[in-house]
Amino acid sequence: MQNGMTAADAHPPAPASESRERRLVWLLCLLAAVRVFVFSAAFPFFGTVDEQNHFDLTVKYEEGHLPRSLELVSTNATPYVVIYGTHEYLWASNDFPIEQFPPPWTRPMAQIGPELVARQASWNRVTNHETLQPPLYYALTGLSWRAGTALGLHDGFLLYGLRFLNLFVVAALVWLGFAAARMIFPDNAFLKLSVPALLAFLPQSAFYSIQNDVLSPLCFGAAFIGLVRWLRADAPSVRLGVLTGLALAATFLTKISNLPLLAVSALAVLFKIWGLAQAGKLRAAGPALTALVLGAGLPMLAWLARCKLAFGDFTGTAAKIQFLGWTPKPFGEWWSHPIFSPHGLWTFLSGLLATFWQGEILWHRQPLTLPVVDTIYAVLSISFIGVAAALLIRSPAGATQRQALWLSFGCVAAAVMFLGFLSIIYDFHDCFYPSREHPYFTSGRLMLGALIPFMLLFVRGLDCVLGRIKSRWVKPLALAGLVLFMLVAEMVTEWRLFSNAYNWFHM
Numbered sequence: 162m163q164n165g166m167t168a169a170d171a172h173p174p175a176p177a178s179e180s181r182e183r184r185l186v187w188l189l190c191l192l193a194a195v196r197v198f199v200f201s202a203a204f205p206f207f208g209t210v211d212e213q214n215h216f217d218l219t220v221k222y223e224e225g226h227l228p229r230s231l232e233l234v235s236t237n238a239t240p241y242v243v244i245y246g247t248h249e250y251l252w253a254s255n256d257f258p259i260e261q262f263p264p265p266w267t268r269p270m271a272q273i274g275p276e277l278v279a280r281q282a283s284w285n286r287v288t289n290h291e292t293l294q295p296p297l298y299y300a301l302t303g304l305s306w307r308a309g310t311a312l313g314l315h316d317g318f319l320l321y322g323l324r325f326l327n328l329f330v331v332a333a334l335v336w337l338g339f340a341a342a343r344m345i346f347p348d349n350a351f352l353k354l355s356v357p358a359l360l361a362f363l364p365q366s367a368f369y370s371i372q373n374d375v376l377s378p379l380c381f382g383a384a385f386i387g388l389v390r391w392l393r394a395d396a397p398s399v400r401l402g403v404l405t406g407l408a409l410a411a412t413f414l415t416k417i418s419n420l421p422l423l424a425v426s427a428l429a430v431l432f433k434i435w436g437l438a439q440a441g442k443l444r445a446a447g448p449a450l451t452a453l454v455l456g457a458g459l460p461m462l463a464w465l466a467r468c469k470l471a472f473g474d475f476t477g478t479a480a481k482i483q484f485l486g487w488t489p490k491p492f493g494e495w496w497s498h499p500i501f502s503p504h505g506l507w508t509f510l511s512g513l514l515a516t517f518w519q520g521e522i523l524w525h526r527q528p529l530t531l532p533v534v535d536t537i538y539a540v541l542s543i544s545f546i547g548v549a550a551a552l553l554i555r556s557p558a559g560a561t562q563r564q565a566l567w568l569s570f571g572c573v574a575a576a577v578m579f580l581g582f583l584s585i586i587y588d589f590h591d592c593f594y595p596s597r598e599h600p601y602f603t604s605g606r607l608m609l610g611a612l613i614p615f616m617l618l619f620v621r622g623l624d625c626v627l628g629r630i631k632s633r634w635v636k637p638l639a640l641a642g643l644v645l646f647m648l649v650a651e652m653v654t655e656w657r658l659f660s661n662a663y664n665w666f667h668m
Contacts, residue, residue, distance in 0.1 A: 182350065186339045186357050190332040193361035196648075197331045201324040201369040203655065205247045205663035208370045209523045210606070213242050214291040215299075215372045219323060221292070222303030228292035229471040231480050234284055243280040245317050247663040254525045264663050266317070290484045293477035295464060297380075297414040298373035302326065317668045327368045327375050335360045337382040338613050344389060345565045345617060351636045355620040360612070362644045364651035366520025366529070367606045376415045378612035381422050384408035385572070385613055388429050389565045391453070396442060397433075402449035406456020413461050417476050418607040421575035429568055487587040498585045498600065509581060509601045511539035517605025517615075518542075519651075524658075534650045545622030546573065546615070552625055566621065569614035576608035 207213040217238040221228060224237070234242070244265045248256075265273050302323050309322045339357040346352035367374045387405030391397050409426055412419045430453065437443040468477040499505030515535035522529045553566055580602040589595045595602055627636045658664065 178350070182339075182343075182353060185354060186336060189339075189357045189361040190335045193335045194328040194332045196362065197328050197368050198325060200366075200651075200655065201327060202321065202665035203658045203661070204324075204366070204369045204522075205245075205249070205658070205661050206320060207242065207246045207250075208366070208372075209250045210367070210370060210372055210374075210521060211291055212370050212372060213238075213246065214289045215294075215370075216241065216320075216323070217289050218291060218294065218299045219302040219306055219371065222296070222299040223306045224303075227296065230292070231288050231290060231484055232292050234287045234289050236285055239281045239284040240277075241320055242284055243277050245320055245663070247661070249525060249661070249663070250523055251526055264667070266668070267662075288484065290481050293468070293472055293481060294373060295414045295417065297411055298376050301376075302371065317665070321665045321668075323371050324369065327370075330375050330379055331360075331368055334379050334382060334612075337379065337386070338616060341382065341386050341389070341613050341617060342620070344386065345562055346621075349624070351640070352620050352624055355623065355640055356613070356616045358640060358644055359616055359620070359647075362647045363612075364519050364647055365517075365606070365609070366522045367609065369520075370522075372606075373416055374606040374609050377412065377419055377610035380408060380411040380415050381419060381572075381610040382613040384412055384422075384426065385568070388426055388568060392429060392433055392564050392568070393561050396445050397449035397453075399448050399452045402452030403456045406453040406458075407460075409457040410460035412610060413457075414464060416607075416610070417478060418579070419610045421579040422572050422610045425568070425571040425575045428571070482587075485592050486590045487592065488590065489586055490588050495585045500581060500584060500601065505601075509584065509603060510543065510577075511536065512601060512603030513577065513580060513605055513608075514539040514542045515605070516603055517608060518647075520606065521604055529654055531650065531654055534654070537646075542615075542619065545620075545626070546570075546618045548622035548625050549618040552621065566618065569617045572611045572614040573608075573618060576611045580604070580607060 207216065213234070217234045218228075220235050220238040221232075224235075247264075248262070265277060305323060305326055306319070309319045314322055335357045338360045339353065342353045342356040384405060387401060387408055390401055391405055394401065409423060413423055430450075434443065434446075434450065437446050465475045469475050471477075472480055474480075500509050512535075515530065515538050518538040519530050519534070549566065550570055553563060553570065584595065584600055584602045587595075587600075589597055589600055591597075623639070624636070627639055659666065661667070
């Protein structure tokens with residue numbers, strides 16, 4: 162090379178500390194994948210968060226069929242539902258003694274054939290109320306189902322293969338969390354490593370299931386990084402505009418409940434446009450802005466148009482709401498909702514935050530959690546995010562870091578308020594959940610798109626609290642203790658599943 166430079170001079174090696182961080186994060190990715198594999202294999206089919214309906218949609222997409230209305234469960238999906246599904250999720254323990262109901266694949270077909278035929282006929286009359294969901298997740302799982310079939314997988318192993326896709330999603334999510342933390346906290350090793358560590362051991366049961374919520378944090382995590390770079394750039398590039406736009410489109414095409422995150426993203430882009438206009442750089446940023454708008458807008462508009470043509474409304478949710486029996490409440494009745502009382506607000510926030518960390522699986526009709534663990538997650542979340550919000554208001558941190566953290570706070574706040582709003586505006590009548598007796602949307606999985614922004618705020622508050630203790634060991638020990646608590650609490654609550662005769666370990 163010129164001037165005596167070598168290739169090593171042109172591309173100097175990363176500092177030793179950065180190299181160690183990367184190796185540690187790769188290890189966390191591996192540990193996250195192993196943990197998700199183990200717990201996905203331990204959970205029998207089909208979980209209480211409509212897993213059989215999401216599986217049915219996977220089968221429909223694999224067949225190249227895009228539903229145009231609420232449809233019955235596919236006849237190609239029902240054999241898997243009746244053979245590999247257990248009643249233990251929704252039946253009380255004394256109603257389902259496992260010795261009286263051994264798995265069908267362990268019994269002679271001549272003995273159970275008539276029973277299976279009857280159950281399959283019953284399932285073939287069931288309406289799948291999830292058939293109007295956006296297509297991205299089911300397109301991916303449909304391709305996976307076809308690939309598994311081509312590779313010779315069959316029966317329960319083919320079914321569990323869909324769950325095992327989540328290994329790759331979670332491993333990628335851990336690395337994405339590290340990338341976001343490194344971008345926002347470049348000089349704080351504790352913060353850079355805390356985010357991927359918490360993501361690697363997050364006991365969220367949605368990652369052990371077939372359901373489209375698992376893609377939300379990955380898609381919006383990528384969009385979030387793109388938005389932060391967009392806000393920081395003097396002149397955003399076309400490539401950044403395209404990638405950010407496509408990530409936002411993927412977020413929309415994964416789950417309608419991600420709409421609050423997209424609204425906050427739109428505000429962030431408008432804020433950047435205003436700043437560019439003030440600086441006289443709007444014309445130069447025009448190509449990047451066009452790429453962003455087209456990359457995000459065209460896929461979204463295409464799906465909205467299809468929903469309007471096929472389902473009669475732009476989001477495809479009207480038919481589901483009608484099927485569930487919900488009706489809008491008059492505006493004057495909104496304000497009598499218990500969420501406007503201190504007890505009701507705590508019921509909503511604590512339930513939402515507990516399921517955000519742990520999921521909402523029932524086992525023998527009871528939540529697969531411990532009440533004290535639920536309370537700990539809720540209190541820690543409110544406390545540390547509250548501290549982070551206070552720091553945003555009072556701290557003279559760098560402008561770029563403040564922008565990113567305000568964006569994070571906006572995403573989390575919008576997701577929470579959206580679920581609170583849905584809790585208020587509907588009369589749920591005789592629906593099992595939400596209900597008139599418990600009129601709260603406390604499904605944390607519906608705000609999983611905000612997972613990376615949430616963790617950025619959480620560890621920022623944790624870092625501030627621990628920073629008051631003058632010891633170099635307090636932060637790593639506290640992080641290790643929190644990770645150990647998460648893992649032990651999950652093992653204690655879900656240990657009973659590992660010996661279940663219906664899971665992957667017993668096939």
